[in-house]
Amino acid sequence: MSSSRHAIATAEPEILEARSFPAPSQVPHWVDTGRSRGFGIASYLEIPFMHKRLIAFCTLIGILAGWFAILAWPRTYLSEAKLIVRVGRENVSLDPTATTGSTLLFQKTQQEEIVSVLEVLSSRQIIETVVDNLTPAAILDGQLVGAASQEQAVTDEGSLGDQVLRSYRSVQSSASKSLQKFLLTAGVKESLGDRELAIMKLQSSLAIHSPRDSTVIVIDAKAKTPTMAQAIAKEVTASFLDQHLMASHTEGSLEFFETQSAEVEVQLNRLVEQRSDFMQERKIVSIEGNRSLLQDRLTGIDRDLVIASGELEQAISEINDLKAKIEEADDEIVSSKLAGSNPTWSGMRQQVYELEIQEQELAARSTGDHPMLRVIQAQLEGARKALAELDSQRVDENTTPNPLKMKLREDLQLQQTRVAGLRSMVETKEQQRSEMEQRIDELLDGEEKLTETDRNIRLMDASLQMLREKLEEARVLDELNSKEISNIHVFQPASFVERPVSPKKPMLGAGFLCLGLMTGLGLSFLREGASPTLRTSDDIEFQLGIPVVSTLPAMRRMRTPRLKDQQLMRQKCQALVSEVLLSQGNRSRLHGRSLGVIGVDLGAGASTLAVNLATVSSTDFNMKTMLVDADNRQRSVSKRFGLNGSPGLVELVGGHASHDECVQRADNVAVDLVASAADNCDAVLTSGPAEIVQALQAYQHECDLMVVDLPAASDPNQAIALAQHLDCVLVVVESEKTLLAAAERLLSRLADSETNVVGVVLNKTRCYLPRVMRGFVHPRV
Numbered sequence: 001m002s003s004s005r006h007a008i009a010t011a012e013p014e015i016l017e018a019r020s021f022p023a024p025s026q027v028p029h030w031v032d033t034g035r036s037r038g039f040g041i042a043s044y045l046e047i048p049f050m051h052k053r054l055i056a057f058c059t060l061i062g063i064l065a066g067w068f069a070i071l072a073w074p075r076t077y078l079s080e081a082k083l084i085v086r087v088g089r090e091n092v093s094l095d096p097t098a099t100t101g102s103t104l105l106f107q108k109t110q111q112e113e114i115v116s117v118l119e120v121l122s123s124r125q126i127i128e129t130v131v132d133n134l135t136p137a138a139i140l141d142g143q144l145v146g147a148a149s150q151e152q153a154v155t156d157e158g159s160l161g162d163q164v165l166r167s168y169r170s171v172q173s174s175a176s177k178s179l180q181k182f183l184l185t186a187g188v189k190e191s192l193g194d195r196e197l198a199i200m201k202l203q204s205s206l207a208i209h210s211p212r213d214s215t216v217i218v219i220d221a222k223a224k225t226p227t228m229a230q231a232i233a234k235e236v237t238a239s240f241l242d243q244h245l246m247a248s249h250t251e252g253s254l255e256f257f258e259t260q261s262a263e264v265e266v267q268l269n270r271l272v273e274q275r276s277d278f279m280q281e282r283k284i285v286s287i288e289g290n291r292s293l294l295q296d297r298l299t300g301i302d303r304d305l306v307i308a309s310g311e312l313e314q315a316i317s318e319i320n321d322l323k324a325k326i327e328e329a330d331d332e333i334v335s336s337k338l339a340g341s342n343p344t345w346s347g348m349r350q351q352v353y354e355l356e357i358q359e360q361e362l363a364a365r366s367t368g369d370h371p372m373l374r375v376i377q378a379q380l381e382g383a384r385k386a387l388a389e390l391d392s393q394r395v396d397e398n399t400t401p402n403p404l405k406m407k408l409r410e411d412l413q414l415q416q417t418r419v420a421g422l423r424s425m426v427e428t429k430e431q432q433r434s435e436m437e438q439r440i441d442e443l444l445d446g447e448e449k450l451t452e453t454d455r456n457i458r459l460m461d462a463s464l465q466m467l468r469e470k471l472e473e474a475r476v477l478d479e480l481n482s483k484e485i486s487n488i489h490v491f492q493p494a495s496f497v498e499r500p501v502s503p504k505k506p507m508l509g510a511g512f513l514c515l516g517l518m519t520g521l522g523l524s525f526l527r528e529g530a531s532p533t534l535r536t537s538d539d540i541e542f543q544l545g546i547p548v549v550s551t552l553p554a555m556r557r558m559r560t561p562r563l564k565d566q567q568l569m570r571q572k573c574q575a576l577v578s579e580v581l582l583s584q585g586n587r588s589r590l591h592g593r594s595l596g597v598i599g600v601d602l603g604a605g606a607s608t609l610a611v612n613l614a615t616v617s618s619t620d621f622n623m624k625t626m627l628v629d630a631d632n633r634q635r636s637v638s639k640r641f642g643l644n645g646s647p648g649l650v651e652l653v654g655g656h657a658s659h660d661e662c663v664q665r666a667d668n669v670a671v672d673l674v675a676s677a678a679d680n681c682d683a684v685l686t687s688g689p690a691e692i693v694q695a696l697q698a699y700q701h702e703c704d705l706m707v708v709d710l711p712a713a714s715d716p717n718q719a720i721a722l723a724q725h726l727d728c729v730l731v732v733v734e735s736e737k738t739l740l741a742a743a744e745r746l747l748s749r750l751a752d753s754e755t756n757v758v759g760v761v762l763n764k765t766r767c768y769l770p771r772v773m774r775g776f777v778h779p780r781v
Helices: 003-010 041-050 052-072 110-121 124-134 136-141 145-156 160-186 194-205 226-248 254-281 287-328 343-365 371-393 403-480 505-529 537-544 563-582 606-619 636-641 649-654 689-700 719-723 740-752 771-777
Strands: 077-085 206-209 216-223 332-339 395-401 488-492 548-553 593-599 625-629 663-665 671-674 705-709 728-734 757-765
Touching: 041 052, 041 505, 052 505, 077 110, 077 226, 110 206, 110 216, 110 226, 124 136, 124 194, 124 226, 136 194, 194 206, 194 216, 216 226, 226 488, 254 403, 287 403, 343 371, 395 403, 537 548, 537 740, 537 757, 548 563, 563 606, 563 728, 563 757, 593 606, 593 719, 606 625, 606 636, 606 671, 606 705, 606 728, 625 636, 625 689, 649 689, 689 705, 719 740, 728 740, 740 757
Parallel strands: 548 757, 593 705, 593 728, 625 671, 625 705, 728 757
Antiparallel strands: 077 216, 077 488, 206 216, 332 395, 663 671
């Protein structure tokens, strides 16, 4: 047995574990594309590490979404007030009035009293009182009017985050209003007033409860701002105390209001001092004085303008009235009347007198329906009419110009003169008013910075006045009830907590972080499951049904690989040569074997594998090896060994060079090389595969192993036809780059040409698992 045969027979390479695959000469079962993609535990564990950038990106997006959610999520603040229900006069204890008269032996249990207090606190009357005191607008907006103005002023000068948050809230408010309008239009929601909506919202934001086996009543109020939450809790407490005081005629809030009044007064004094310091620092002395003076002048001008306008309207009305009176008055009037003597009138007057006497006599003797009486009355009426006509004819009248009409004309002229003067005065006053308003506007520009402080002072003063009024009411009630203390005690006033209870930032941030992480993992597994490429040996064996004879790791530096990478590649190639040669049925034919290496795509590493196989066969197995570069397009082997100036396979097949001229010896490697073509040769292999194989047979008889670097299957050439004339063929698949469809297409063409495919080499594999985990799972790479 020759030395090469002995090396092959005695070598103990890394043979892959036995697997039941179809024989190389048989048609593989990879054409069954309906198989499910196979993954081992190592493959599943590698997916998160392989797509760590996607997972990190999704996690970052989740963190950013969580940050935005934390930023945009409406804040909810909680204010807590606690009341303690002590033993009162209701159960005949410390209340002295219970023994002043006839006593009814009736005692309520403590639990009944707690339930009664809870019912009163939860009653609609308390809610309505709080809404009326705080105004429905404040309840619906979730913040007090003064606090809203301050917050708006601070937000207007805030950072970019505040501006984004304000824009988001504006868009959210517009969307909510549009939705409310749509629901109202569709009839899904009833139209309610602001007061009723405020009551409903306040009922949902209040939580009143009592711990078990305790006399403490806890009032929890939630709102958008801590000030509003405190105001609601404080207002509910005050309203309940007032209602309880009126219902039970007890008092216990005097000290509370005294304390609150003192605190508010201290705060008010502090604000006044701050305002004074502010004015002293900026040397502001007469802004209010000037404003008051200008306002007084403006008021005087307005008053004069109103008076002048009223007088002008009155004068115009008087002119219209005088004109109407002048038109109605007569130009002349009767100055004197003279009555003359007339015998006819005297006779008629005597006749009337006689008829009146007759009427009186008949009326005295008979009834009103007597015919004679009616005749006399008719004659009397006619005589009286005739007498009246004669009386008007006997009077002589003298006329003269009407002095009243002349007086009206004089008054008309006076009023017209007055109207002209008033109109001039009105124009003058209006001009003065415009000038004064301009001066006031200029003055107001200088006091904008004092507006906020003045508003706070007014609010604090109003609060102080309200507390003093409550204090006076408490004092009066305390005097009326003999200064007795109520059984309800506020031992914890409404708290002011600046930390919101919602959202839960750690929980929300963790939720979005987990959401981003899970989204990244899901996308990673989805991307890996839907990937059209081949990554692991399990993918190839499950999808293509053909054995993977070796897996080669990716090298960082292909030109100058590291020593460790060289050793690993050498071991892999030793195992591959041994398995390919020992896996064939005819082991007696160990001379003149031909092995083709073909890549599914360009850059799969088929040329590098061919070079390493030839080198290992010659160096480690003492086989006379010849390496043939049949890829006349890429010419990777020729470039690797610097054979581009030598004649090659193209010249040999074309008859332009002899066999000896085409054979070259590689430096430092005992391998005979046949280049693809010379540099000055642009021709391609146009001869048939049989002619190429016939040209190579002369070399094949002179060597133990001929390794042929075939062109990539993606490059149009005669690779498939040439491969069927070789003894065996290795298909090189680049991990994560080679498409499943391309590999299926190549293997289908090889199977149709009855090419002996001994297996697939998975090249440029990467192990993404950390070194700590590799020892536990032993991934197959």
